[in-house]
Amino acid sequence: MDRVRVGIIGVGYLGTQHARILSYLEQAELKGVADIEFRKALEIGNRHGVPYYQNYEDMLDEIDAAIVATPTSEHFSIAMNLLQAGKHVLVEKPITETVEQGEKLVETAKAKGLILQVGHLERFNPAVEAVENMISEPRFIEVQRLGSFSARSLDIDVVLDLMIHDLDIILALIKDEVKSVRSSGIHVLSEKIDIANARIEFKSGCVANLTASRVHQGKVRKLRIFEPTMYYSIDYIDQEVKIFPLDGRQTDIRTLRIQKEEPLKKELQNFLTSIQEGRMSKVSGDEALRALKLAYTVLKEAEL
Secondary structure, eight states, rough: OOEEEEEEEOOOOHHHHHHHHHHTTTEEEEEEOSSSSSSHHHHHHHTTTEEEEGGGGGGGGGSEEEOOOOOGGGGHHHHHHHHTTTTEEEEEEEOOOHHHHHHHHHHHHHHHOOOEEEEEHHHOOOOHHHHHHTTSSSSSEEEEEEEOOOGGGGSSSSSIIHHHHHHHHHHHHHOOOEEEEEEEOOOSSSSSSOEEEEEEEESSOEEEEEEESSSSSOOEEEEEEOOOOOOEEEEEETTTEEEEEETOOOOEEEEEOOOOOHHHHHHHHHHHHHHHHHHSSSSSSHHHHHHHHHHHHHHHHHHH
């Protein structure tokens, strides 16, 4: 297949980053951008020399695939319309507002033989990719995802906004069924949950403890995975992995050599290659749906 003709729907912060990368990727031809705030569409369209629209449906005849970077409440209606029009879709996380909506998107994509990929960006973080085939016997996982307050994602709780990244990663690494979930959450600066903690136990006995906050001073993105003889310390921001022996011998501490890359670029390349080669993308609708279901279990427990 020749270059994939791509349109971007929603050019806020994330959509603008998608446009920046797609404008230079050889696999893609950026055909247009759309936003209900026409001023944004005009600005980003002019920046990259492509058509701009207020109504994304006006560019459907010009594209093979679309990036949906709108508020979560709009994911389902837009992505469904695109799939029904025969377009491949990369929708930002979470896949949809509800599990039922997500199930419908997944079913539609499969029925039409289209790629439905979801923007769980951290799966493309080189530090995560470096350890995903090294983990063999995880016993305990600790995650901190802390950030400062932003009005960008206040339509959803911190679990769907931030923690869902790590729920997705843990499900990809553990490959086991969840046995139990305990969680708690509090409101701080919004009507939604702004700080959440979850303890997830898997049938294998592995336990994951996750904390997510969007009212923290500064930014922390760290994951630690403990196995019987060692543990892995992963820094998402610095794209760094250190391996510590549990026998306390400091001389055996290792730092993995990692080729640092922009995760969003890798995500988009995966989406485009999946379309061109007709194969499943790395973060499929099914995987995103599993993460969404677990996120809602965490929310339900937190609200009890």
